[in-house]
Amino acid sequence: MEQTLRTGNVTAPTISPVTIWRKRLFGTVRDSVLTLILMAVIIAFVRVAVDWLFLDAVTPWRDRAACAAATGACWPFLVEKHRLILFGTYPWEHQWRPLVASLLLIAGVVVSMVPRWQDKRLAWLWICLAVGFTVLMRGGVPGLEYVQPERWNGLPVLLMLAIFGLVFAFPLGIALALARHQDQLPAIRAIAVLWIELVRGVPMIMVLFLGLFVLPLMMPDDITLNPLITTMIALVIFHSAYFAESVRGGLQTVPCGQYEAADSQGLTWLQKTRLIILPQALKIAMPGILNTVLGAYKDTSLVVIIGIHDIMATAKMSFSDPVWQRYGLEAYLFVGAWFLATCWCLSSYSRWLERRTS
Numbered sequence: 001m002e003q004t005l006r007t008g009n010v011t012a013p014t015i016s017p018v019t020i021w022r023k024r025l026f027g028t029v030r031d032s033v034l035t036l037i038l039m040a041v042i043i044a045f046v047r048v049a050v051d052w053l054f055l056d057a058v059t060p061w062r063d064r065a066a067c068a069a070a071t072g073a074c075w076p077f078l079v080e081k082h083r084l085i086l087f088g089t090y091p092w093e094h095q096w097r098p099l100v101a102s103l104l105l106i107a108g109v110v111v112s113m114v115p116r117w118q119d120k121r122l123a124w125l126w127i128c129l130a131v132g133f134t135v136l137m138r139g140g141v142p143g144l145e146y147v148q149p150e151r152w153n154g155l156p157v158l159l160m161l162a163i164f165g166l167v168f169a170f171p172l173g174i175a176l177a178l179a180r181h182q183d184q185l186p187a188i189r190a191i192a193v194l195w196i197e198l199v200r201g202v203p204m205i206m207v208l209f210l211g212l213f214v215l216p217l218m219m220p221d222d223i224t225l226n227p228l229i230t231t232m233i234a235l236v237i238f239h240s241a242y243f244a245e246s247v248r249g250g251l252q253t254v255p256c257g258q259y260e261a262a263d264s265q266g267l268t269w270l271q272k273t274r275l276i277i278l279p280q281a282l283k284i285a286m287p288g289i290l291n292t293v294l295g296a297y298k299d300t301s302l303v304v305i306i307g308i309h310d311i312m313a314t315a316k317m318s319f320s321d322p323v324w325q326r327y328g329l330e331a332y333l334f335v336g337a338w339f340l341a342t343c344w345c346l347s348s349y350s351r352w353l354e355r356r357t358s
């Protein structure tokens with residue numbers, strides 16, 4: 001036996017996955033009862049969902065008159081209204097422009113997730129994307145007809161507010177966290193604390209209303225802000241406060257020895273922060289930051305309350321037609337599938353990023 005242990009020939013016993021799951025689900029009488037009840041609920045729910053989605057549903061290629069007698073989903077509704085849900089009241093013949101603009105933003109997000117692209121090139125990439133998105137949506141240049149911002153609806157508005165709001169809010173949140181974390185400049189620290197606590201102490205709806213109605217009054221008479229721009233500014237202000245608290249949590253975990261080591265090397269405050277402190281703080285704060293990103297992305301739909309027509313508002317438009325009023329569930333299911341798919345991609349990326357940095 002001693003010889004076997006010295007030579008390292010002892011192997012752990014193999015437990016099959018079936019045995020593991022059997023012990024977890026039916027290990028005790030209580031676990032068995034709970035597992036059976038939960039399985040019955042899941043089977044009943046799946047059966048109802050499958051009946052409504054597929055077995056009793058009207059297939060997309062049938063006439064809409066068939067939906068009147070059906071008890072399941074009316075997929076011809078989405079065939080008829082998908083462009084209205086995605087692009088709202090944007091001129092029908094020019095809807096290729098919001099489609100291309102949306103694809104550009106999605107491609108920009110995908111490129112930004114690739115580690116080898118996460119350097120100074122991203123700043124130029126997003127400047128070009130912002131210009132390209134505005135030109136495509138607004139037009140007014142040779143070859144593109146001008147479209148009023150009031151007719152920008154649906155998916156491009158959601159992507160614009162969510163993506164550009166987060167792109168601008170994140171660096172502002174880092175600046176606020178650094179200002180609050182330091183104690184050499186008490187006036188700057190007080191301003192940062194006031195900003196963060198004031199914004200976190202009020203509902204997001206209040207910040208949106210302040211941005212929509214108060215911000216234009218603060219501008220000079222010759223400057224008129226578009227409601228989309230004021231909404232984006234309000235979102236940047238709101239999300240930056242939450243990013244700041246996530247980053248500040250990471251800053252507090254960086255050991256004092258790291259600051260002292262950087263000072264001993266003669267680094268300036270900017271070099272010390274950029275090269276030593278922030279990388280460690282952002283790595284630790286990453287779960288909180290990505291949680292803020294997911295929450296901010298979903299909360300963007302609240303802009304419908306102040307009259308901005310994002311994809312939730314256009315979904316409601318699609319079944320306001322008297323002919324299609326019964327099919328609101330199909331419209332919201334379409335929008336829910338979009339949010340579920342995009343949030344799942346973001347969550348998967350966050351898990352991969354945490355594994356990579358750990």
